[in-house]
Amino acid sequence: MKEQLIQYLAVPMLQIAAIIGVMLLCVMYLVLWERKLIAFMQVRMGPMRVGYHGLLQPIADVVKLLLKEDVVPKAADRWVHLISPIILMIPALACFAVIPFTGTSFEVGAFTIPLVNYDVPALTVTSWVADLNIGLLYFLAISSLGVYGLVLAGWSSNSKYSMLGSLRSAAQMISYEVPLGLSIVAILMLSGTASLVGIVEAQQEAGHWWLFWAPLGVPLLWPQFIGLFLYFVAAVAETNRAPFDLPEAETELVAGFHTEYSGMKFAFMFLAEYLNMILAALIVSVLFLGGWLPVTFGIPGLSELFGNFLPFLGGAGAAITGFFWLALKVFLVLTVYLWLRATFPRYRYDQLMSLGWKWLIPMGLAHVMVTALFMLLRG
């Protein structure tokens, strides 16, 4: 009973606390990276004053947001106005439960917690909170709930701009969920499982990332590039980022659904947006880019080269190396995300809808068919 309590209650609690802490820190520095990168692309300096080259700017921003006055419009629905940032935050955080951050698990020997003299038995700690056999569906289901936060925030503010922003977001997120789902189907067919750990293991077994799956053995004929493209475009639209940031289009809607939000509630919405971006980048890395597998994986002769940077640590060294590779991939995907924002102007609303329904969905259907055909040809 005691072992079970520790294995199924205490360890997941610690994992959840660690994930939340690390992810919030990542969001803070992702914002700084966004400002610095876009400043670089626009030949500016970006934040420079707080700390060396603005390195402490995120901390200053957090303190500012914490101390700001919380303004609620008089005609707002107070309760819904309060819970909508929370509704945005919870799905964004809950999705991290199924993400495998690295492949090898850590072995923790038996030890005693000092002062209270509590004996902890030997444990195996994995890098994921839960490896569900429906992991990918869990991700899709939970992340589809974020739209409630946007819709209710817009409605409860009782303001025209907010309302328009939230109506746009509802239509946009529901439309782009379809190509998002379709782009994943091919990966499910290739892996034969919906568990995210299983998907990376299937790539390990296949000897290459799913992105470089060459059914006919011809290099550069990689059908999953279409899948990656579809997933990425749909994910950018799902997270309401430029060039699909219509729900908060500042040139027309002030700030869209969060016009009437300030202080901590605004910070929550901001956090949820960036958490969803990190999540999208993690899913891209796990599904298409081999998750924790090294970047040289699949190149003949180099596959095992960067598998473990710290061989003297044994299994823990391999785990840390895997984590490093995943983090690198996520960082690169996020950089592309920000690059898009600096490059493309915003879509018009009708363009957004016709792109989603007339281009991405047919492409997604064709992609599923083509992948299935290739799998059959290969036997």
Next chain:
Amino acid sequence: MTEVSLPLFLVFAAVGVFGAVMMVTRTQPVHSALYLVLTLFSVAAIYVLLHAEFLAVVQILVYAGGIMVLFLFVIFLVRPPVPGEARWHGGRHVLLSAGLAVILACALGWHFLESAPAAAGNPSALLEGGNMEQVSMTLFRYYILPFETVSILLLVSMIGAIALARKGEGV
């Protein structure tokens, strides 16, 4: 059910019933919709306790993530309710719905007393090879014709809805 899942079931069942009662008693339609989402969630949690994870996730994905968002969409676009407009419709409705509830409860109770012990057995024993695999095997191997028929039915109703909505535009 194991010793852990019984208290959890009671919690989720209580939350579900609470959400359902709040849903029918609110005068603000948006609040009703939110309580309905709460109920859908508790039902999904109960599915998880019964080892039907796939069903739970589909419940959230389809009902909470899709259909209820469209409901909210519609509620936003219709006329906002005037405070105090909602009226008590009198005893007849209460009597009718109470009667229906009693009939439903009797039917369900009879069903469970008669046939449950055999069917309930051990739900986890049904799940050899995973939940999703089981569902898709059953659906696509034994019930492929009804499945496809239902999807054509949905397609027809979808086209019908579009045709009705675009009436008079010369389509």
